Amino acid sequence: MSRSGAEMADGRSLAERLGPSIESTRDQEATALDLVLTCVRSGIMSGLIEPGERLRQEELAEIFATSRIPVREALRALEYEGLVTSEPHRGFTVTALDGDLVDEIYELRILLEGQAVRLAVPLLTDEDLRDIEALYREMQESDDPDRALAARERFYLRLYSVSGRPRLVGLIVRLRQEVARALRWPTLQHGASFHQHFFEAIQDGDAERAVSQLTTHYQRVAVLIRRYLRESEGRTRGTPQERWLPRSESADR
Amino acid sequence: MSRSGAEMADGRSLAERLGPSIESTRDQEATALDLVLTCVRSGIMSGLIEPGERLRQEELAEIFATSRIPVREALRALEYEGLVTSEPHRGFTVTALDGDLVDEIYELRILLEGQAVRLAVPLLTDEDLRDIEALYREMQESDDPDRALAARERFYLRLYSVSGRPRLVGLIVRLRQEVARALRWPTLQHGASFHQHFFEAIQDGDAERAVSQLTTHYQRVAVLIRRYLRESEGRTRGTPQERWLPRSESADR
DNA sequence: CCAACCCGCATTGGATACATTCTAGACGTG
DNA sequence: CACGTCTAGAATGTATCCAATGCGGGTTGG
Structure with missing residues (x-):
């Protein structure tokens, strides 16, 4: 937990990529849930967060200076919107478009x-x-x-x-x-x-x-x-470790 | 918390109506969230839980012998599915079909x-x-x-x-x-x-x-x-207190 | 040298507790 | 009698802590 930004995708840590959006959005949203929801959603939709990238609750909680609870609820909401996918005990990843x-x-x-x-x-x-x-x-x-x-x-x-x-x-x-x-x-x-x-x-x-x-x-x-x-299938983007392959064929759920 | 079954609709408390479904579903679902989700959903769809009936988080948590967290996540999921509706600080109710x-x-x-x-x-x-x-x-x-x-x-x-x-x-x-x-x-x-x-x-x-x-x-x-x-608009079903009229015209959200 | 097993760590799922905000009903007043 | 206010209660939002699960690295035996 001491490593603050170890997860990279396009060369910058998640915190670095999300930082600006946080500060401009804070104080506009009533709850921490809304803050996380808004920032992560715009991060995904703008491409700042890449398809297939893993979203760890604790890392996001640290970035947004909150606890894991609002983060979890925001991720679930995004799951219902189709932007992220979750598997029990394995966590959330950005839905990959095929x-x-x-x-x-x-x-x-x-x-x-x-x-x-x-x-x-x-x-x-x-x-x-x-x-x-x-x-x-x-x-x-x-x-x-x-x-x-x-x-x-x-x-x-x-x-x-x-x-x-x-x-x-x-x-x-x-x-x-x-x-x-x-x-x-x-x-x-x-x-x-x-x-x-x-x-x-x-x-x-x-x-x-x-x-x-x-x-x-x-x-x-x-x-x-x-x-x-x-x-773009050939050129792998992101480190292979972060490139997260689903276990089953297609858990559409 | 001492009142176990104060909320009635068709004469039986929510716990009495949901009880059988819980025991048959437990151990089949991986997480508590899935248990609550499955039971409440089938309760709504089968008509055991009536349209307009209010769903209190603490009551459900007590019924399923769990905490409010999985209950909330399940209710949010059902809200996304359209089976329940939530209004801030007023809680969740079963969506009434108009x-x-x-x-x-x-x-x-x-x-x-x-x-x-x-x-x-x-x-x-x-x-x-x-x-x-x-x-x-x-x-x-x-x-x-x-x-x-x-x-x-x-x-x-x-x-x-x-x-x-x-x-x-x-x-x-x-x-x-x-x-x-x-x-x-x-x-x-x-x-x-x-x-x-x-x-x-x-x-x-x-x-x-x-x-x-x-x-x-x-x-x-x-x-x-x-x-x-x-x-069936005229004849009120359930006690008037339980018959819960939406405040605004149609918060579809 | 390779493979299988086992243990430890990281991460998620859930429980309890507390602060905050809003509702609803009772009460008093004009 | 109508209206505004006040207060008790409940529901929500969040933090912290504990349990359970899955993954990976290390070790040991062949």
């Missing part, structure tokens, strides 16, 4: 987001469209990638919420979150043009055209991510 | 189960069909409602798993679980005839006919459940 999982998630996203679009578009009011257009502009014009990504998520959330289906929207949000990491990877050259076509179809009230745009785009993105995963 | 929620869940089930059927039917092997037919017969011929229900769930699980989409199947299982309580209510007179048509379509390899059967059946069931909810 090609099959990515394909299935994008297939589900096409199904669910398509349904949300079909339900929402006929119900759009002028106020909805104004809000959505503002988010669209923020997303397209922002130079900061983080801001652009955040605006994009709010854009979709705002649009889909019009459907009046909270459960559907909740499922979509979780699926998007699960693959958000992958969007950091160099897959989104033609994202801007898709968003333009998609938004124009929304503006025109043409749900089917929007769904069609969305479908072909997601299919393409899934292929790109799969290719990226295959290409 | 008509809108039921409608949305059945809409989602039509979407997701329809997709699973379309994916699975073309892939069915002879072995798959044999297994599925065995489960179908068990479901139709069993006199014990519990056995019939269990067989039905395994029937659908076996069928949908053929699709090779574990995430899709997982979502379906959770949605079915959420409304499983409602199926205890007198809504399924014509269930048998639907299952027959559905199974025959599966046997014929006609996915679209199966999806069409499923769609109209689920739409009808949703209407029946909604009517049942409206009719």
Whole structure:
């Protein structure tokens, strides 16, 4: 327990990678649970914490200057969100995305987001469209990638919420979150043009055209991510010890 | 702490209702968390624990002879599954099904189960069909409602798993679980005839006919459940103190 | 030199205890 | 009688401590 930052992945210890996020988030979150939850989630989604990396409760507790209890609850919450995986008495690891999982998630996203679009578009009011257009502009014009990504998520959330289906929207949000990491990877050259076509179809009230745009785009993105995963398969990232192979084939649980 | 069974709903204390399930489940589950999770979940789904009933952590901890920590983690897991709802500093309650929620869940089930059927039917092997037919017969011929229900769930699980989409199947299982309580209510007179048509379509390899059967059946069931909810709205079940009205309109969270 | 066994350590799972925050009901007052 | 306040109780959030499990290194025998 004396070694403070022995676990490395991209050369820096977990504490070093998470440090900045902690200080900016502290005092914004009411409880230690929320602090850990927010920081670890953004760390995973931003790629700071790599897929397959092991998350030790005590190490995180030390980093966040708290006890293991809030850490455990935060990790369990992340497990429900799909971002980490746990096995009894073996601990938590960041869920690794494999090609099959990515394909299935994008297939589900096409199904669910398509349904949300079909339900929402006929119900759009002028106020909805104004809000959505503002988010669209923020997303397209922002130079900061983080801001652009955040605006994009709010854009979709705002649009889909019009459907009046909270459960559907909740499922979509979780699926998007699960693959958000992958969007950091160099897959989104033609994202801007898709968003333009998609938004124009929304503006025109043409749900089917929007769904069609969305479908072909997601299919393409899934292929790109799969290719990226295959290409990066050879070069091992992180030390082999930290690269943590699951014991069983796929404990989906 | 001295009052062992002060909380009643159908006349028996929570401990009395959960007791048998505990003893039969203990030693099968690895951790205390799994024990509480399994017992409370089956208690909710079987109707032993009523919608709207309050679940106090300390009471459950006492019942399961454990501490509050595994109880809390189990309740959080059930919250994620949608079976219980929590509000800060007010505790956990069994999620009450309202008509809108039921409608949305059945809409989602039509979407997701329809997709699973379309994916699975073309892939069915002879072995798959044999297994599925065995489960179908068990479901139709069993006199014990519990056995019939269990067989039905395994029937659908076996069928949908053929699709090779574990995430899709997982979502379906959770949605079915959420409304499983409602199926205890007198809504399924014509269930048998639907299952027959559905199974025959599966046997014929006609996915679209199966999806069409499923769609109209689920739409009808949703209407029946909604009517049942409206009719039973007047007569309060349980003592008024236990009947726990949500404070806000719909904290879906 | 290699393999199998065994012991020790690291890590997770769980229990108890305490501080804090909120709710709900009773009480008093305008 | 209505409304605000106050207080007792409970539920939550967290820390610390103990038990159980799994993994790896070391040792010993062939």
